[in-house]
Amino acid sequence: MKRTLSVLVENKPGVLTRITGLFARRGFNIDSLAVGETENPLFSRVTITVVGHDQPVEQVTKQLHKLINVIKITDLEPAERLERELLLVKVKATADNRAEIMQVAEIFEGRIVDISPETAVIEATGPRRKVEALIELLRSMNVVVELIRTGKIAVRRGPKLT
Amino acid sequence: MKGSYILLEALKQEGVDVVFGYPGGSVIPLYDALYDFDIRHILTRHEQGAAHAADGYARASGKVGVCVATSGPGACNLVTGIANAYLDSVPMVAITGQVRTSLIGTDAFQEADITGITLPIVKHSYLVQKVDDLPRIVREAFYLARTGRPGPVLIDVPVDITVAETEYDPSCPPDMALPGYKPTVKGHxxxxxxxxxxxxxxxxxxxxxxxxxxxxxxxxxxxxxxxxxxxxxxxxxxxxxxxxxxxxxxxxxxxxxxxxxxxxxxxxxxxxxxxxxxxxxxxxxxxxxxxxxxxxxxxxxxxxxxxxxxxxxxxxxxxxxxxxxxxxxxxxxxxxxxxxxxxxxxxxxxxxxxHPQVVRQDPGGEIMPEHVVRRLWEITKGEALITTEVGQNQMWAAQYYLARYPRQFITSGGLGTMGFGFPAAIGAKVACPDSLVIDIAGDGSFQMNIQELGTAVAHDIPVKVCILNNCCLGMVRQWQELFWQKRYSQTCFECQPDFVKVAEAYGAEGYRVTGLDDLDEVLRESLSSDGPAVIDVPVKQEANVYPMVPAGGSIHEMLEEEG
Missing domain, CATH: 3.40.50.1220 (TPP-binding domain)
Incomplete structure (x- = not known):
């Protein structure tokens, strides 16, 4: 099962290494990772997606807690979280298929952010499922030249803090 | 005040009166400042010895043990000792020199990324970036090392930080900034x-x-x-x-x-x-x-x-x-x-x-190792502070030296570090000068840090090393005998030093037991002498540690000696 861990950490050098190192040596594969400063510049938010069963995930969470620079960890359930991923995908877009590409981007509420005689770059955001659906469609059209996506970020819905 | 002086002042603030270490290029300013401080420095003969001695000191005293090494190889030599302290949750602060800030990351002479290398084996670590941070970092390091689940904390100090000047007032302790650290004391x-x-x-x-x-x-x-x-x-x-x-x-x-x-x-x-x-x-x-x-x-x-x-x-x-x-x-x-x-x-x-824990006697008259341990227990009335090496010697010590007090039995449990016992004994003796400190050793393990004889002699730290000498790496040999068809690959020493002469060459006392007849007499004499001593006791090579649960077996299904 995929889990989304939202980890609040001190914004200090080396913190990310401590976190990723811990995952590696406890045998966890990080599925995606996103890091950025929070509303308070002293803290950063690390959003990690991992695949794992309850007990090992609980164990790795406890181990994460032991890192001195880790302040808080929230295991966000699907229903309580709002999640986004950002995709930048460069596709073949010539005069022949440009209209089609634009249409696909539009359906996925994406934007064309760069264009050349042979290519276009689509920017799309959304929950992972949506981003993956777009990728799948583009792949089936055989137009993907380069694909770059961020790790997932997530926030808790409603007034309660993540 | 210079960074090096601030660092030592901060150590004083934490109640440090002894450190174990080894100088080198990047810590010359620190050692220069040490010249002016009333902090006892025990110069070991290898940085690993310093780390284990600090560990032994911490386990014997309950205080935080401190070791110091220079950048690069010095720091790397601490690694086993730091891992050992981590696995057994021993409070330790390791201070390492580092190349100057502007050279970090350039593969400079004697540069090693010691904070990176030790990441999985420390409770926490610091690479000092500003001299102003030093007092806070030292305070936090000691606090982290000794509270919650204790463990080793590394402070890596670039040499330019130790020569940089800043304001420092020892009477005004810095605030700690550990928002993510709140160990639970009270149970629910x-x-x-x-x-x-x-x-x-x-x-x-x-x-x-x-x-x-x-x-x-x-x-x-x-x-x-x-x-x-x-x-x-x-x-x-x-x-x-x-x-x-x-x-x-x-x-x-x-x-x-x-x-x-x-x-x-x-x-x-x-x-x-x-x-x-x-x-x-x-x-x-x-x-x-x-x-x-x-x-x-x-x-x-x-x-x-x-x-x-x-x-x-x-x-x-x-x-x-x-x-x-x-x-x-x-x-x-x-x-x-x-x-x-x-x-x-x-x-x-x-x-x-x-199923009593019996002391076996050999029909052929050779000395059984557990007999030596039991005699040590009897002669010292169970009052000695025991450290052990790792392997069979450690198990016999655990089985036959019946300890009565906490901090009386010091051993490398989690990591199982050969070479731990002797430097740990030195650290323990520094912590408890009035205790009789005995390292129950094996001939293999003792040779891993045998150079610390120089430390014991130079600092007049009269620890006793009792070698249960079976001329082999007994525990591995035991596994080979029991589980690997007696294929004794690389476990029997073809050549052993004369431990008595080695001890004497360093200026320590060397004793040799020749058989059961003089065992008691030699033990008594060596234990009551004033100086560091090595006691070489030849024991039966084939003696195994029993009972034994094969790895992964059920603990109630134990092997016993045949016959």
């Missing part, structure tokens, strides 16, 4: 009540006590509780001494080389009261058959240890001392009938009678 009241109720109801309870009791200073609380509720106590290797092993309630050590009666008791009990332990594989053997019918209470200061290897029924996160005394208070509210587990105690007494 509901869990405490549940634990007390379970203990009161149990018909076949066993206490499984570990090193956490010793580091929490909870030995007295454990004794009070065990005696009040009349519950037998078995300890882990690192828990040895937390409960007097010559007391009736003691079951000795459990696990791979534990006593039969401890392993039987754990297998047949209906309640395991685990305190300051981590259900290590050397203790539990096959997890499925470890205390199969029992309810488990687990007290530990580290929440990550709870339900890591064994899912427990009543977890309690908190300081062992606090929790044990709270449980005892709660237990006193229950009506405990004195005879409530008489059949259980009778059963245990029967196991003890049927």
């Amino acid at each position: 009241p509901k869990q405490i009540r549940a634990a007390a109720a379970a203990l009161a109801q149990a018909e076949r309870p066993v206490i499984y006590a570990g090193g956490g009791i010793i580091s929490a200073g909870a030995s007295q609380e454990l004794r009070d509780l065990a005696r009040f509720a009349h519950i037998p106590v078995t300890t882990t290797l690192t828990g040895i001494g937390c409960f007097p092993e010559d007391e009736e309630l003691s079951l000795g050590m459990l696990g791979m080389h534990g006593t039969r009666y401890a392993n039987y008791a754990v297998t047949h009990c209906d309640l395991v009261f685990a305190v300051g332990v981590r259900f290590d594989d050397r203790v539990t053997g096959k997890l499925e058959t470890f205390a199969p019918g029992a309810k488990t209470i687990h007290v530990d200061v580290d929440p990550a240890e709870i339900s890591k290897n064994v899912v427990v029924d009543i977890p309690i996160v908190g300081d062992a001392r606090w929790v044990l005394s709270a449980i005892l208070d709660e237990l006193k509210k229950h009506q405990l009938a004195v005879d409530r587990h008489l059949p259980w105690m009778a059963q245990i007494a029967q196991w003890k009678e049927d």
